[in-house]
Amino acid sequence: MKILDLGKMQFLRIARLVTTPARRRSSLAAPATMGCPFHQAESVQAPPPHTPTDHASVLPFDKIPASKGYPLVGNLPEYLYCGGATKLHEYFHQRHKQLGPIFREKLGSFDLVAISKDSYIREVCMHEGRNPKHYVPDAWVLYNKKKEIKRGLFFMDGDHWRNRRTTLNQTLQPHFVDEQSEVINEIANDVVRRWDSLVQVSGGVVLPNLETELYNWSTETVGTLIFGRRMGFVLPPGSKNQMHDFVRQVQKIFKESAKLAVLPCELAMNLNLPVWRRFEKAADAALNMARSFVEERISEINQVPDQKLPGVLPKLLKAKDISLNEIISIVADLIIAAADTTSHATQWALYSLAKNPECQERIVSELNRVVPKGESVNESHITKIPYLTNVIKETLRLYPIASFITRYLPKDVVIDRYHIPSGKLFFMSQYTTGRDSERFRDPERFLPDRWENMKESDEYGCIPFGKGSRSCIGKKTAELKMKLLLAKTVHAYHLEAKNDVGISLRMITVPTKPIQLQLSRRT
Numbered sequence: 036m037k038i039l040d041l042g043k044m045q046f047l048r049i050a051r052l053v054t055t056p057a058r059r060r061s062s063l064a065a066p067a068t069m070g071c072p073f074h075q076a077e078s079v080q081a082p083p084p085h086t087p088t089d090h091a092s093v094l095p096f097d098k099i100p101a102s103k104g105y106p107l108v109g110n111l112p113e114y115l116y117c118g119g120a121t122k123l124h125e126y127f128h129q130r131h132k133q134l135g136p137i138f139r140e141k142l143g144s145f146d147l148v149a150i151s152k153d154s155y156i157r158e159v160c161m162h163e164g165r166n167p168k169h170y171v172p173d174a175w176v177l178y179n180k181k182k183e184i185k186r187g188l189f190f191m192d193g194d195h196w197r198n199r200r201t202t203l204n205q206t207l208q209p210h211f212v213d214e215q216s217e218v219i220n221e222i223a224n225d226v227v228r229r230w231d232s233l234v235q236v237s238g239g240v241v242l243p244n245l246e247t248e249l250y251n252w253s254t255e256t257v258g259t260l261i262f263g264r265r266m267g268f269v270l271p272p273g274s275k276n277q278m279h280d281f282v283r284q285v286q287k288i289f290k291e292s293a294k295l296a297v298l299p300c301e302l303a304m305n306l307n308l309p310v311w312r313r314f315e316k317a318a319d320a321a322l323n324m325a326r327s328f329v330e331e332r333i334s335e336i337n338q339v340p341d342q343k344l345p346g347v348l349p350k351l352l353k354a355k356d357i358s359l360n361e362i363i364s365i366v367a368d369l370i371i372a373a374a375d376t377t378s379h380a381t382q383w384a385l386y387s388l389a390k391n392p393e394c395q396e397r398i399v400s401e402l403n404r405v406v407p408k409g410e411s412v413n414e415s416h417i418t419k420i421p422y423l424t425n426v427i428k429e430t431l432r433l434y435p436i437a438s439f440i441t442r443y444l445p446k447d448v449v450i451d452r453y454h455i456p457s458g459k460l461f462f463m464s465q466y467t468t469g470r471d472s473e474r475f476r477d478p479e480r481f482l483p484d485r486w487e488n489m490k491e492s493d494e495y496g497c498i499p500f501g502k503g504s505r506s507c508i509g510k511k512t513a514e515l516k517m518k519l520l521l522a523k524t525v526h527a528y529h530l531e532a533k534n535d536v537g538i539s540l541r542m543i544t545v546p547t548k549p550i551q552l553q554l555s556r557r558t
Contacts, residue, residue, distance in 0.1 A: 092452050093449055093452055093453070093454050094452050094453050094454065095453075095454055096139075096453065096454055096455055096456060096459075098453065099137060099138060099139045099148065099453045099455075100134040100135055100137070100138045100139070101134070101138055101139035101140065101141075102130070102133075102134070102138075102140070104141060109141045109142065110140065110141060110142050111142065111297070113126070114126055114142055114297065117129070119294075119297070120293040120294050120296055120297055120540060121293065121539040121540050121541070122539070122540065123293075123296075123297075123438070123439075123540050124438040124439075124464075124466040124467075124538065124540055124544070125466075125538075127140075127149055127439070127462070127464050127466070127467065128464070128466060128467045128470070130149065131149070131151045131464060131467045136150060136151045136152035136155060136451075137149070137150050137151075137152070137155060137450060137451055137453065140462075142297060145297070145460065145462075146460065147459070147460040147461065147462050148450075148455060148459055148460070148461050148462070149461075149462045149464055150450065150461060150462070150463055150464065151463075151464040151467040151468045151471070152451075152468070152471075153468060153471070153474060153493070153495040153496040154495070155450050155451065156463045156468065156495045156498070157495045158448065158450055159442055159444065159448070159450070159461050159463060160442075160495070160498075160502045160503055162444050162446065162448045163442050163444060163445075163503060163505070164444070164445040164446070165197070165504075166192065166193050166194065166196055166197050166504075167442060167503060167504060167505035168192050168442065168443040168445075169440075169441045169442055169443070169505065170441035170443070170460055171189065171190055172292055172295070172296055172300075172542070173295070173296075173300035173301070174291075174292050174295040174296070174300045174303075174311075174314055175190070175292065175318075176190075177300050177301060177304050178314070178315060178318055181304070182319075184322075184364070185360070185361065185364050186364050186368055187364050187365040187366075187367065187368025187369060187372075188200060188203065188365060188368065188369075188508065189368060189372065190368075197504075198356070199357070199361075199365065200504070200505075200508070202351070202354055202356075202357065203347075203365070203508055204508070206347050206350045206351065207347065207508060207509070207511075207512070209511060211347075212511045212512050212515060215259075215260050215345075215512075216413075216414040216515060218259055218260070219256055219260075219414075219512075219515055219516055219519060220413050220414060220519055222252065222255050222256050222259065222265075222269060223252070223516070223519040223520045223523050224411065224523065225269045226248070226252045226269055226520060226523075227520075227523045227524060227527055229248075229269060229270075229271060230242065230248075230524075230528075230554060231527070231556075232271065233554075234528070234554050234555070234556055239528075239529070239531070239553045239554055239555030239556075240553065240554055241533055241551045241552065241553045241554075242552050242553075242554065244549065245382060245385070245549065245550050245552050246286075246378070246379075246382060246545075246546075246549065246550075247279075247282060249378035249379075249381050249382050250282040250285070250286070250374055250375075250378045251268040251269055251279070251282060252268070252269060252378070252381075252520065253373055253374050253377045253378040253381070253516070254266065254268045254281070254282060254370065254373070254374040254378075255267075255268035255269045256373075256377075256512075256516050257369065257370055257373035257374070257377075257509070257512070258328065258370060259346075260346065260347060260512065261346055261347045261348050261366055261369060261370065262328070262332045262346050262347075262348055263332075263344050263345035263346025263347075263348065263349060264332075264345075264346070266328070268282070280320070280324070281320075281321060281324045281325070281374075282374065284317045284318075284320040284321035284324070285317075285321050285371055285374050285375060286375075286541075287313065287314075287316075287317035288314065288317045288318050288321055288371070289375055289541045289542040289543065290541045291310055291313045291314035291317060292314060292541075292542050293540055293541045293542050294310050295310055295311065295314060296542075298310070321371060322367060322371075325366075325367035325368075325370050325371060326363050326367050328367075328370070329348070329362075329363045329366045329367055330363065332348055333348070333352065333359070333363075336348065336349055336352060347366070347369075348362070348366060351365070351366070369509075372509075373509060373513075375542075375543060376436050376507075376513070376543060377509075377513045377516060377517065379436055379543055379544065379545055380427075380430065380431060380434075380436050380499075380513070380517060381516075381517050381520060381521070382546070382550060383430050383431075383433075383434035383436075383544070383546075384426060384427060384430040384517060384521055385521070385524065385530060385550075385552055386532055386536065386546070386550050386552070387426070387429070387430050387433070387434075387481050388426065388521070388525060388530055389530035389531055389532035389552055389553075390481065390532050391481050392529075392530075392531075394426065394481070394483060395525050395529070395530060397422060398420070398422060398423065398426070398521075398522065398525045398526075399525060399526060399557070401419075401420045401422055402416065402420065402522060402525075402526050405419045405420065406526070411523070412519070412522045412523050412526055413519075414515065414519065416522070417518045417519060417522050420522070422483060423518045423521065423522060424486075424514070424518070425483035425484065425485075425486040425487065426483045426521065427514060427517055427518070427521075428483070428486050428497065428499075429481055429482060429483040429485065429486065430481075431497065431499035432469040432475070432496075432497045432499075433469060433470075433479075433481060434538065434544050435465035435466055435469060435497075435499050435544060436499060436543045436544055437465060437499070437501075437543060438464070438465055438466040438538075438540060438543075438544055439462045439463060439464060439465060439466075440462075440463040440465060440498065440501055441460060441461060441462055441463070442460075442461045442463070443458055443459070443460055443461070444457055444458075444459065444461065445457055463498075465497075465498070465499070466538075466544075468495075468496055468497070469496070469497055471496065474493065474496045475496070500513075524554075526557070527554075527556065527557060528554040528555055528556060528557060529554070529555045529556075529557060530552060530553070530554065531552075531553040531555070532550065532551065532552060532553075533551035533552075533553050534548070534550070534551045536548055536550055
């Protein structure tokens, strides 16, 4: 047998391990939620903590603590043993415990420096340069190249990214979000009314599919803000339309992307592996539907060219330096990104409140203080309840939607005592940083009040929306959406989580199993 054939067989064997759900694997992956066998591979142990005082103390890059790994496959066996793509956050968490707040890692397509200390994260953010560059999953890059398409902001770099980001920043200025608060509030009301129709007069009901409910709400909200009209994702119970297929395809994109992240993606594409086929099919479907939404709305806008229309899209169409195709790509990707991220952040917040009834009662007490009897909760009320902001911060500390924030730095930098050349990929381990017991007392507990006394210097211990010019462009919108829906839901219902869930990765953090959230009417 040829060496090439042996290599292909070995790759296919590893690919099956990576892409097979943990529950179906052999005993190799059975202890995925338990301790990982880091002691089995030789490692360069972390030296004692040190703060450099002069250049003489700076150490070369190869002195950064690292696990030696195994010949040919590096650290892949340990990664698979710990649960593979869905448990990457736990794998890195264990590495940080073993090697310290900074280490090197060679894992699949990744060759990176991982950091978890907030002061190190601050250093990286301060040196990210004028046009910050982040990691884009290989699968998405290859897909775009294969299809010969250009994508939105997430895929852009350099001055081109900065120009487009500046245009969108101007479009999404704070006053725009404030102007849209009424429609954001209206959509949240529709969601609560939908849920109310599911809740019986006595007792309570477990929402049949919380994730999909929140996907529909998030997509409806961002779609309405972009297009200036309702989309039809939030419907009465029993109603269905083609919009819901878009939600399913977006979910599949992120699920299959996570599996492809640690494979040689080009080989997976060339071999047309099942995981690649599923990813490609989902991406085709979601992008085609998103583009059809955009093109349909553009056609409607063109029929009334002289009218001032609401939404982001009419404003972008007036920009002189952006082509129509680029606008379609930017808007399509905004819809896809918002559908996944905000929906899961809100899901984790509802779960956290359901597990901590005293936090629910605190919100209800404060709402009763500011909401006149007979009125429904709106934006003017939630601005008077800073505790809601703390609930969101605490949720995203424990359940960071992006468990890793990535950056390539344009210049050499010294982190701790180590010299790190330009162009190296940094993984800022948000999952581990948020669990730093030196920074957060009782880090595994949900304690929103901890944010009351946090200082400005502490902010890098939890940056769920990122920092700097490449931070989340929809932060203000996402926070307003979340606050309104959380406040309305808790004001109307007692929340109870009927099961316990852990964290799994699907590019972003998601529950290991569907959350069973029971709603019972407040009397």
